[in-house]
Amino acid sequence: MSHSGDDSLSDAAEECYNAEFRSYPDDAWYNVRVLFAGNSGDKMRVKYDNFSDDYDNIFIADCFKSAYEVYDFIGRFHKASAQLQDPDCSMVVKGMRVCSSDSFGNDDVRFYDAIIDEMLHKKHSYVNGQEECECTFLISWLHGPNVGNIIDKGVVNICLLQGSEILPKLVSFIEIALKKIDKALCKSVSATSNDLVALHKDNKGSPIVKWKPSSLECIRQVSLFVVICSSFFCLSM
Numbered sequence: 001m002s003h004s005g006d007d008s009l010s011d012a013a014e015e016c017y018n019a020e021f022r023s024y025p026d027d028a029w030y031n032v033r034v035l036f037a038g039n040s041g042d043k044m045r046v047k048y049d050n051f052s053d054d055y056d057n058i059f060i061a062d063c064f065k066s067a068y069e070v071y072d073f074i075g076r077f078h079k080a081s082a083q084l085q086d087p088d089c090s091m092v093v094k095g096m097r098v099c100s101s102d103s104f105g106n107d108d109v110r111f112y113d114a115i116i117d118e119m120l121h122k123k124h125s126y127v128n129g130q131e132e133c134e135c136t137f138l139i140s141w142l143h144g145p146n147v148g149n150i151i152d153k154g155v156v157n158i159c160l161l162q163g164s165e166i167l168p169k170l171v172s173f174i175e176i177a178l179k180k181i182d183k184a185l186c187k188s189v190s191a192t193s194n195d196l197v198a199l200h201k202d203n204k205g206s207p208i209v210k211w212k213p214s215s216l217e218c219i220r221q222v223s224l225f226v227v228i229c230s231s232f233f234c235l236s237m
């Protein structure tokens with residue numbers, strides 16, 4: 001589904017790195033910008049901040065095999081999260097979902113989602129007039145190599161999520177992918193029930209399939225999710 005080095009994609013639509021993408025290889029969040037190809041918008045390039053073009057991911061709407069893959073793909077994007085500032089630490093409360101950094105040796109810092117398990121407040125200090133938070137945040141990792149583990153973090157390690165609305169340009173790409181899957185499914189449904197059984201068996205081969213209602217029902221739910229999210233985004237503009 002993804003590979004690098006498609007020169008047909010244009011960089012003309014300059015955008016800043018205002019989104020985050022949860023990469024497939026390590027499941028960590030990265031700052032990215034998203035570019036779309038030509039007028040059809042059925043190809044997209046994900047460019048990683050501070051990484052060379054060699055690390056770009058190319059996604060083609062045609063290549064999604066099921067609505068489940070599309071659903072998973074949508075969940076891998078969100079707006080860039082914001083670093084928690086020292087004076088604002090009281091905004092973080094028990095049970096809140098945040099994004100937090102985890103270190104894996106020299107200069108290898110990766111970001112994963114976590115739930116605040118507990119807050120240990122301390123009186124803030126002031127250095128050169130600047131308020132400094134010395135509170136401790138106990139977090140439980142939601143994904144990544146330490147999923148389920150609880151660890152203590154400082155304010156510098158905590159980022160606030162900024163909503164899960166789908167990027168406006170991503171909506172049209174998703175719609176193209178769903179239409180192509182819908183067409184393929186209609187052909188399958190008009191064939192035999194054995195074809196549908198085979199389709200479900202094929203889906204089991206995908207590492208990112210986690211949810212298995214009926215395929216048509218899934219497409220309806222993903223489509224509804226896209227409509228709701230895009231409507232919400234328009235309202236919040």
Ligand SMILES: [Zn+2]
Pocket residue numbers: 086089090121122124133134135
């Ligand atoms: Zn604090």
